[in-house]
Amino acid sequence: AVPAPAPDSLRPLLVTMYERLSIADQVALSKWDTRQPTQDSAREAQVIANARKQALERKLDPDEVAELVAAQIEASKLVQYGLLAQWQAAGKAPDTPRPDLSTQVRPRLDQLQARLLTEYAKFARYRTDPNCPLWLATARSGLIKDALHGQGLIRATGDLCITAQ
Template sequence: MSIRHLSWPLAVLLSALPCLAADDGALDALAGLSAARLRLADLVAASKWHSGQPIEDAARERVVLQRAVADAAAAGIDAGWAGQVFAGQIAANKAVQAGLHAQWREAGEAPARQPDLAQEVRPAIDELNGRLLAALPEAAALRRQADCAERAAAAALRGAERQGLDALHRAALGQALAALCDAPQRR
C-alpha cells in the first residue's frame, strides 16, 4: 500500500479532530460546572446532618427539574434531555450527601458548621444550574454519538483530576456526566 492510499483516511481522521475537540471542550466545561455543583453537595449534606433533614427532598427535586425543563424549553434546548441531565445532577448530589453522611457516622463526627440551606446553598446551586443549562447546547451533538458514554467518562476523569476530587466526588461526577448521553437504541 502506498502513502497516497494512507493519506485519504488520515485526512478524514484529522478533519474530524476539531469537532471532537469542540465536543470534549464542551464536556470539560460541563465537568467543571458539575464538579462545582457536587462540592456544594458537601454543604447540603452538612446542613441536613445538623438539621436532621433527610437526604431525599422530593419537593425540592421536583422544583429543580421543573425549572430546568421550563428554562430549557424557553431557550430552545430539548427539554426532555435537560430533564435527564438535571436528574443525573440530582442523583449524583444525593450520592455525595449519602456518602458523606456514612463517613461522618463512621467517624463519629461531622463538620461543625451548619450552612444555611435556603439562604446560602440553594442560591449557589440555582446559579450553577443556570450555567449548566447554558452550557448544554455545546454538548448536544454528542449525546447520541456511539462513544458518548466513553467521552463523558473521560471528561469526568479529567475534571476530577483538575478539581482534585476524592473517590466519592469522582464517582458522583462520572454519574452526573453519564446523564448527558442518551441510552443506546436497541434494534
C-alpha cells in the same frame, strides 16, 4: 488513526457538574446539623420544574433537560449519602462553616443551573458522537478529587453520551 479531540464545550459542562457536586458537601453538612433527611422530593420537583421552564426559554427539549437535571440530583444524593455515612462512622462531621441551606446553598444551586443549561446546549449535538464515551472518560479523570465525588461525577454523566454499545 488518532481519535477526534473532545469538543471545547465538554470540559466546562463537566466543571459545572462537578461544582454542583461539590456543593453537595455543604448540603450534607447542613442536613447533618439539622437532622433533615437527604431526600427532599418537593425541592426536587421544584428544581426539575424550573429546569423545564429554562429549557423552553432556550429552545431545548424539556424532557431531555429534565433527565439531565435529574441525573445531577441523583449524583448529589449519592455524594450526600456517602459523606453522611462517613460522618456517622466517625461520630462527627467536619468543623467547617455551614452556609444556610435555603438562603445560601440552594440559591447557589439555582444559579449553577442556568450555567449548566448554557453549557449543555453547546455540547448537546456531540452526545451521539461515537467518541463521546472516550472524551467523557478522559475529561472526568482530569477533575476527580476523591473516590466518592468520582462516583458522583460518573452518575451525573451516566447518560450524557448516547451511543450503541
